[in-house]
Amino acid sequence: MRALRAIRGGAPGACLLAASLTAAATPPPGPKHLGTASCATGVCHGRSAPVADRDVALNEYAIWLQKDRHSQAYRALESAEGRRILANLGLPSAKQAKICLDCHADNIATAQQGAKFKLVDGVGCEACHGAAEKWIESHSHKEATHAANLARGLYPSETPTGRAELCLGCHAGTAERFATHELMGAGHPRLSFELEAFTTDQPPHFRRDDPSYRRRKGRIDGVNLWVTGQLRSVSRQMTLLQSWWGRAGGALPEFALYDCHSCHHPMSNARWSRERVGAGIAPGTLRLQTGNLVVLRAITETLDGPKESDALGQATQALVLAGQRDAASLRIATERISAWVKAHDEWTRRSYSAEDTVRLRKSLVRYAAANRASDFAAAEQIVLGLDSLSYSLNDHDARRRVLDALFDTVKNATGFDPTRFASVAKTASAEL
Ligand code: HEC
Ligand code: HEC
Ligand code: HEC
Ligand code: HEC
Structure with a gap:
């Protein structure tokens, strides 16, 4: 298994009156989730070792139970860390905390729970594979x-x-569930995600390079996963901005949508510069997160050239400025970026040659060296991306020294130093 290089640092309840008024129009419950135990019998996915002569290995349950953090996701709510978060939020117990269960379990309606369904199974098989009924x-x-x-x-x-x-x-959220700054303030870890790295580190309970897998489901290309993850992370961020920006109540917007380190870093660490934050953005102002957008810009430069990349750069800057204004400006800016992502959807379906991959990697490291990816979240995405692309190119071991040096600069979010990151990237660019 590859070590995950992720760096870690209420939703309004349904109104009862409204719920009873609309009860008549509620659609019938969807198909039942039968529970992980229904998948895990000895003749099904519950073998202790992989079998060779079948399409699937049948030991998926053992992998999930023993190595996959999803099987522990409910238990995390009852850990010391989980209990501290619950207590800070004034929530009496994990069992009743819908806000947590929506991400830490397969939190479906009681009517959809089969006989063997258990909430404590956490993120079980059907949370990802869908209702099995x-x-x-x-x-x-x-x-x-x-x-x-x-x-x-x-x-x-x-x-x-x-x-x-x-x-x-x-791992990012939806219009219904989100790790708000209230959760962060209560002690929840910051969320970060990169599709290719997280797929590898889940760890996989499928044989993606097996001829049988490829025959049934096609080839899964790591570079495609990485690019798709960047595109969809950006469109997801736009959805979250539209649904959560003004939801916290009071005069202030939802802080978790902003670059965490634009507020959280020591005052003695004077790091503001126009090249870092973008022209036209005034010093001392709050900035929305742009990590995935910066990476997407580097991707665009490689696949589509500097003109298209500059267009995305302008849309990103407009977004940051809108995040300093109001909901109406934000809507216009997010719609512009969502449309941009939609127009590049073809990138989620194409394949990438080794030559493309080398160029993508060079572009990433060039952005980092030029101090254009120096917000912590952007730097983290660059490092995760360089790692993923190096695995795809099969030269990760040969490049380990420079990749490790880059990883070292983002290992600790609090101590992150943008200038050092750029200078390590400059040295690395000769080798990547
Ligand atoms: C229903 C919500 C949910 C879905 C869907 C989900 N995850 Fe998770 N994931 C979690 C939670 C919650 C945790 C933290 C569990 C814990 O540590 O106790 C987690 C943890 C992880 C971790 C471990 C992270 C670390 O820091 O070590 C990886 C890797 C991961 N998920 C990958 C994925 C991938 C890949 C997918 C999509 C195929 C996915 N997850 C879908 C909720 C989900
Ligand atoms: C939007 C989805 C989401 C919501 C809402 C959410 N979490 Fe999480 N939580 C995650 C994910 C994803 C992770 C894993 C982060 C990672 O490692 O990348 C996580 C990690 C954690 C961890 C650390 C787990 C570990 O093994 O280190 C704890 C504790 C936790 N969450 C508790 C809570 C509590 C308590 C609530 C409710 C107040 C809650 N979470 C709400 C998605 C969510
Ligand atoms: C966090 C999400 C997640 C969870 C939880 C999860 N899976 Fe998966 N599973 C995946 C992904 C992603 C794949 C690979 C893509 C695919 O083939 O659909 C996969 C693939 C598989 C495959 C391989 C299919 C093939 O065609 O070769 C089987 C079988 C499977 N899962 C069974 C299970 C079982 C059983 C459980 C529960 C014990 C489980 N999964 C839990 C995400 C998940
Ligand atoms: C607009 C500024 C701002 C942004 C952006 C912001 N925070 Fe905060 N954060 C605060 C303030 C203010 C507090 C309360 C500090 C205190 O009570 O001492 C806080 C508190 C916290 C705490 C609790 C620290 C403690 O003292 O226990 C955590 C953890 C945290 N934030 C994480 C995050 C994360 C993760 C992000 C990004 C997703 C983020 N913050 C974005 C302003 C911000």
Whole structure:
């Protein structure tokens, strides 16, 4: 397994009156989630060791239970760290904390819970693969096809876009659930995500390089996953800005949408410069997060040239300025960027040659060396990206020394020094 190089540093409840008024119009419950125990029997996905002669290894449950943090996601709420967050928020127990359960468990309505369903199983099989009621019987038949499984409600987690949307649903948030600054203030770790690295580190319980896997589901290309993750992280950020910016109540916007380190860094560490933050952005002002946008700009320069990349740069700057104004400006700026991402959707479906990958890597390190990716979140995304691309190029071991040096600069968010990051990147650029 590859060590994950992620660096870690209420939603309004439904109004009861409104809920009862609309009860008549509530659609019937969706198909049932049967519970992880339904997948984990000895003849199904509950083997202790992988089997060779079947399409799937059948030890998925053991991997999930023993190595995958998702199986512990509910328990994290009851850990000392979890209890401290709950107490700070005045929440009496994990069991009733919908705000937490929405991301730390498969928190579906009681009507959709099958006999073996257990909330304490955390992020179980059906939280990712979808309600199994309609396909549990048929999907193990010899004649079952992937298309037929999908038609019965299996979630398309194999496609880069399907997977990005799935993971981002918890690792970034949705219009309904979000790790707000109130949660951060209570002690929740900062969320960061990169699709390719997180896929590798989950750890995988599927054999993506197996001929049988490729025949059924196609080839999964690491570079494509990485690019798709960047595109969809940006569009997700736009959704979150539209749904959460003014939701905290009071006069202040939702702080968790802003660059954490634009508020959280020592005052003695004077780091402001126009090249870092962008022309036209006044010193001492609050800036929205732009980590994924900066990386997307570097990608765009490689795939589409400097003109298109500059256009995205201008849209990013407009977004940061809108984040210093009001909801109306923000809507215009986020819609512009969402449209930009939509117009480049083809990048989620194309394949990338080794030559493309080398150019992408060079572009990333050039951005870093030029001090254009020096907000902590951008630097972190650059380092994760350089790592991912080096694995795709199969030269990670040969480049380990420079990759480690870069990783070292973002290991500790609090002590992050943008100038040092740029200078390490400058040295690394000769080798990457
Ligand atoms: C938007 C989704 C989301 C919400 C809401 C959320 N969490 Fe989390 N939480 C995560 C993710 C994702 C991680 C893993 C972060 C990482 O390591 O990248 C995490 C990590 C944690 C951790 C650290 C776990 C560990 O093993 O180190 C604790 C503790 C935690 N959350 C508690 C809570 C509590 C308590 C609540 C409710 C008040 C809550 N979370 C709400 C998504 C969420
Ligand atoms: C956090 C999300 C997540 C969870 C939880 C999860 N999976 Fe998966 N699973 C994936 C992804 C992503 C893939 C790879 C893409 C694909 O083939 O759909 C995958 C692939 C698989 C495959 C391989 C399919 C093939 O065609 O070769 C099986 C089987 C599987 N999962 C079973 C399980 C079981 C059983 C559980 C629960 C014990 C589980 N998964 C939990 C995300 C998840
Ligand atoms: C239902 C919400 C949910 C979904 C969907 C989800 N995750 Fe998670 N994930 C979590 C939570 C919560 C944690 C933290 C668990 C803990 O540490 O206790 C986590 C932890 C992780 C970790 C460990 C992070 C670390 O810091 O070590 C990885 C890797 C990960 N998820 C990858 C993925 C991938 C890849 C997908 C999509 C295929 C995905 N997750 C989908 C909620 C989710
Ligand atoms: C607009 C400025 C601002 C932004 C942006 C911001 N914070 Fe905060 N943060 C604050 C303030 C103010 C406090 C309260 C400090 C205190 O009570 O001493 C705080 C407190 C915290 C705390 C609790 C520290 C403690 O003393 O216990 C954490 C953790 C935290 N923020 C994390 C984050 C993360 C993660 C982000 C980015 C997602 C972020 N913050 C973005 C202003 C900000």
